[in-house]
Amino acid sequence: MRGVKAAAAAVGVVFAAGAASVVAGRLASDAALKVPPGRPLPTEPRLTVHSTAAGRITLTRAFAAQRPGTYGLTGEAAHAVVGNVLNGAPHTPDTVVRRLERVNHGTLEPGDKVWLTPNTHIGDPRTALGLDHTDIDIPGELGTLPAWFVPGARDTWVITVHGLGTTREHPMNVMAFLHRHRFPVLDLAYRGDLGAPRPPDGLNHLGETEWRDVDAAIRYAVRQGAAKVVLHGWSTGATMALRAATHSVLRDRVAGLVLDSPVLDWPTTLRALAAARRTPGALLPLAVRAAQGRTGMHGDRAEEAAAPPRLGAPALIFHGPDDTLAPWAPSRRLAADRPDRVTLRTVRHAPHGAMWNVDPAGYEEALRRFLTPLI
Numbered sequence: 270m271r272g273v274k275a276a277a278a279a280v281g282v283v284f285a286a287g288a289a290s291v292v293a294g295r296l297a298s299d300a301a302l303k304v305p306p307g308r309p310l311p312t313e314p315r316l317t318v319h320s321t322a323a324g325r326i327t328l329t330r331a332f333a334a335q336r337p338g339t340y341g342l343t344g345e346a347a348h349a350v351v352g353n354v355l356n357g358a359p360h361t362p363d364t365v366v367r368r369l370e371r372v373n374h375g376t377l378e379p380g381d382k383v384w385l386t387p388n389t390h391i392g393d394p395r396t397a398l399g400l401d402h403t404d405i406d407i408p409g410e411l412g413t414l415p416a417w418f419v420p421g422a423r424d425t426w427v428i429t430v431h432g433l434g435t436t437r438e439h440p441m442n443v444m445a446f447l448h449r450h451r452f453p454v455l456d457l458a459y460r461g462d463l464g465a466p467r468p469p470d471g472l473n474h475l476g477e478t479e480w481r482d483v484d485a486a487i488r489y490a491v492r493q494g495a496a497k498v499v500l501h502g503w504s505t506g507a508t509m510a511l512r513a514a515t516h517s518v519l520r521d522r523v524a525g526l527v528l529d530s531p532v533l534d535w536p537t538t539l540r541a542l543a544a545a546r547r548t549p550g551a552l553l554p555l556a557v558r559a560a561q562g563r564t565g566m567h568g569d570r571a572e573e574a575a576a577p578p579r580l581g582a583p584a585l586i587f588h589g590p591d592d593t594l595a596p597w598a599p600s601r602r603l604a605a606d607r608p609d610r611v612t613l614r615t616v617r618h619a620p621h622g623a624m625w626n627v628d629p630a631g632y633e634e635a636l637r638r639f640l641t642p643l644i
Contacts, residue, residue, distance in 0.1 A: 302472040302560055304542065306462050309343070309384045310434040310621065311545035312593055318344075318381040319364050326351060326369040326377065327360055333385055334365045337618055338627040341386040347375030348391050373397075386434075387503075387623040390441040394419050394456075397438075398445050405455070409485040412466035414459060416486065419444060421453040424496040425524060425644055428486050429456045432504020432530070432622055433473075433594070436462060439503060442625050446633045450640065453495070457486045459509070474564045475535045476508030483513040487522060497524035499643060504595065504622045507531035511584075515577045524643045526584040527636065530592055530622045533599035535566055541594050577603075585639040586613045587624035587632065594621040612639070 304310065316334055319327040326342070326349070328334045335354055342349045352368035360366045373391050377383070390397035400419050407414040417437065427447050429440035437456045447454050458465045459482035461473060468474070483500065490498050500523060502510035507528035514523045532538050536557050543556045560566060584607075588600040597615075604613035614635050616624040625632040 302474075302539075302563065304433050304473055306431075306434065307436045308434060309386065310594065311542060312621070313384045313386070313434075315382045315384055318377050318379055318383055320379055321369060321377050324369055325355055325358060325366050327364045327366050328383070330363050330365045333620070334367070336385065336620065336627070338623070339370070339389060339629060340623065340626050341388040341390075342377075342383050343386050343388070344375070344377065344381050344383040347377050347381070347383070348373045348388075349377060350389050351385075385620075387442070387620075387626055388435060388439050389626070391438055393417060394441060394444060397441055398448075400444065400448055405489070407457070407482075407485050407489045409460070409466065410481045411460055411468070414457060414466075414482055414485060415462075415464045416458060417454075417456040419448055419454040419456070421448060422451040423453065423644060424494065425499060426453045426455055426490045426495040426497075427499045427501055428483065428490060428510075429454060430459070430483055430486075430500065430502040430506030430509055432502065432506040432532075435503070435622065439622070440501070442629075443501070443633065443636065446636065450637065452499075452640070455486055455490055457482065459483070470563065472564055473505070474566060475532055475538065476505045476512060477535075477564065477566050479505070480509040480512035480516065483509045484517045484519070487513060487517055487519050491519060491522055495522070497522055497643070499523075499525045499527065499640065501527040501529075502531070503529040505532050508533070508535075511577055511580075514582050515579045520579070520581065523582045525582050525639065527587070527639065528584055528600075529587045529624050530595050531586065531588065531600060532595045533603065534596055537596050538594050580607060580610055582610070583639075583643075584611045585635065586611060587616055587635075588613065589616040589619050589624065591618055592621045 314333050317329045339352050342351045349372040350370040352370050355366045358366035394400040394402040403418045405416040405418045407416050431439040437458045440456050459479050460466050460468050500510035514526050539560055540553045586600050588597050590597045604611045619627040
């Protein structure tokens with residue numbers, strides 16, 4: 270009898286440990302599968318405002334605060350745009366001074382907690398850029414998808430798709446450029462975004478199911494007279510664009526792809542997000558397995574994203590080695606494996622989704638050269 274009780278107790282301990290592991294893995298996977306749009310990614314450090322003056326702002330000295338380029342600076346009640354570090358400006362050893370380009374909303378006060386973001390505009394194309402636009406409702410798989418449409422003279426439309434931690438405000442970084450070159454722009458909000466349908470399970474699938482909303486946008490564009498479309502995506506939006514270009518029944522209408530910081534190795538991205546939420550290292554494999562079980566994203570899907578079948582459209586990838594969320598190596602492999610279709614523009618010192626921010630002029634020139642033959 271004692272042996273039976275001991276065995277039963279041992280089974281109970283194993284069962285409890287297993288159940289605890291399942292719960293722990295599920296909670297860890299939430300760090301990646303429930304990234305809210307418009308909120309900072311967990312990899313982005315909070316900085317403290319020390320002071321502001323005409324055309325400059327002093328921030329906590331950190332690696333992120335010293336990045337080259339132009340970024341949004343967001344707090345709980347403010348949004349501004351900062352430029353490059355002002356190396357000649359006086360400052361204490363624990364601070365850094367950047368150019369303060371403009372304050373779009375609210376005020377910045379000493380002691381405020383802020384973070385850098387790729388978004389340099391807030392609002393809509395009219396209020397942020399002075400561009401006439403129409404609010405569009407696109408019929409999608411789960412319901413109506415809101416989008417902004419900025420008209421242009423060409424019959425090749427550009428469909429823009431934001432990624433992790435951002436909203437459809439992010440593509441406004443390149444919207445003025447696209448408008449100057451007379452491209453109609455359809456800027457999409459997809460499942461999980463404000464005003465868009467909620468995913469049935471409430472989870473972000475890192476593009477695995479969300480690509481169908483890009484497919485809906487392609488269908489809408491073609492119905493409205495687009496002869497061809499170019500898909501321009503960031504982060505998981507780039508993954509969505511890539512999947513749509515290879516899986517949509519209208520993939521023959523996709524003239525080109527622009528992929529900024531594409532998530533081509535979702536297990537690595539998931540682990541990085543979970544780790545940034547201070548998930549213990551021992552739980553990271555559990556987080557990946559839990560994500561697989563909850564979303565159906567298995568290893569073969571990751572391999573397909575990194576080596577997509579039937580890639581008929583030319584692609585321009587903006588990516589670099591300083592992206593800690595979406596590894597650069599799969600982008601390099603994709604470009605090496607498909608030199609006939611894929612061009613990689615390496616951008617250094619840029620965080621995830623911010624390849625434009627480091628060098629806007631260089632980014633837009635590469636974009637111009639890529640788009641010109643597709644018109």
